[in-house]
Amino acid sequence: MATLLMHECLERAADTFGDRVAIRSGDESWSFRELDNLSNSFGRHLAGQGVTLGDRVVLMMANRVEFVIAVHAIAKLGAAAVLLSPAWKAAEVRHAVDLTNPVHGVADGDASALLADVLKADHVTDLDDGSIDLFSLSRARLSVDGLLPGAESVLVFSSGTTGLPKAVRHTHDSMGHATADWCMVLGLGPNDRFQVATPPSHILGLLNLLAAVSAGACVRLHRRFDLDEVLHRIETDRMTLEMAVAPIALAMANHPRLEEYDLSSLRYIMWGATPVTVSVAEIVTKRTGVRWLPAYGASELPVITANPVQRPDAWRLDSAGLPPAGVSLRIADLDTGEILPSGEIGEIQVLSPSVMAGYLPEDATAEVMVEGWYRTGDVGWLEPEGWVHLTDRSKEMIKVSGFQVAPAEIEAVLHGHPAVLDCAVFGVADERAGEVPVAAVQLDPALPIADGEIQGIVMESLATYKRLHDVVIVDVIPRLPSGKVLRRVLRDEWMASHAEPGQDT
DSSP, X not given: OOOOOHHHHHHHHHHHHTTSEEEEETTEEEEHHHHHHHHHHHHHHHHHTTOOTTOEEEEEOOSSHHHHHHHHHHHHTTOEEEEOOTTOOHHHHHHHHHHHOOSEEEEOTHHHHHHHHHHOGGGEEETTSSOOOGGGSOOSOOOOTTOOTTSEEEEEEOOOSSSSOOEEEEEHHHHHHHHHHHHHHHTOOTTOEEEEOSOTTSHHHHHHHHHHHHHTOEEEEOSSOOHHHHHHHHHHHTOSEEXXXXXXXXXXXXXXXXXXXXXXXXXXXXXXXXXXXXXXXXXXXXXXXXXXXXXXXXXXXXXXXXXXXXXXXXXXXXXXXBOOTTOEEEEXXXXXXXXXXXXOOEEEEEEOTXXXXXXXXXXXXXXXXXXXXXXXXXXXXXXXXXXXXXXXXXXXXXXXXXXXXXHHHHHHHHHTSTTEEEEEEEEEEETTTEEEEEEEEEEOTTSOOOTTHHHHHHHHHSOGGGOOSEEEEOSOOOBOTTSOBOHHHHHHHHHHHHOOTTOOO
């Protein structure tokens, strides 16, 4: 199936939906036609800065309409957008720039000065300095010769939970298929309204914005996440769907006044980025009446599975769903790579036209690709009908006396305790067992809990070899913006606190 170039989706939306509102932010709004016009003008600004076919341009900014304008403007020039988190520090930015070799950057806030130090000031467009007058530039559509579907369109960065982040290279073709898949699995159409609070530098934030444009849906942008504002806008804008990652879901479940908001316009809340915490999801549904639509993807392959949106009677919290048309899944043995039958646990591998073109550095690509199949690094199993079950990350599995222990399994038990607000399980070295599980737990100070109670519920619920070696009470569980737990941070802190005097940790 032929896909549109990334910017052609915006142009089609401008022609089809014209003056319908595409984006809201605060009290302002922009139509599809205005977005396309401003993208043409911004493209001319970037061309004046020397950006041309095949170049790369850094985008490092908050959730704002200029991101949508700029990412399409870059595509119109035949260049590729390199998406950096505005939360990154100097060393992270320098690593990303050295890896991708961009010719220009677009930024706001503190990121402008940070990027200017790395790229040089005259190679950075500061969105906040008032120097750009897009209305003085032509809004006529840009066209570029020689741009092919296989050309780079965007580069996002892997989470970097182990080692330095890698740049994930996507083409117009791969992002076109991902966008079409996302529209399909969300059931997204021109009458939908939703909001984006996830960073646009993250694949989920980017994909939501591209899908909204493609489907003609209206998006409300939030520069920063504020749960009360998000809930308020569901009510006032009559949002039809909502996006959530684990921290947002947890915040909703713990919100003291959740019932005061009218969320009845929602068809569902999508849970992505991490496996569903069933107890948290059930609390939100019980308090609001809104159900969850679990989905599963990765930066390297954005849409892997989702619960069938057109069949609410089939939605499940214990599964991330079924692959969309054109996407295939298989399970491989963690040690041998042998393909396993349904029901057997191993690494989830995916075949899809939305898979990345590869990593930077290039030599890292071979580690995750097997004859076109993407090795997710996620551990799970498939039902005969294709429903996928995620159990853990292969690199996070804890090997206790030869047994594989999934942190997520223990975490599910801990989340079932009313005093546990959040938790994370990680493995530490052990002389006898090889590794043993340790839990970091955030507790509700209003609910008493006895010594040994946390270890006790795990012992009652799971096999003996899954028992907790230690429990650490923490103020907060460290997570990436996507919701993924930074287990390495917790492990390093635990090891440092348990190191003997003079021992190198």
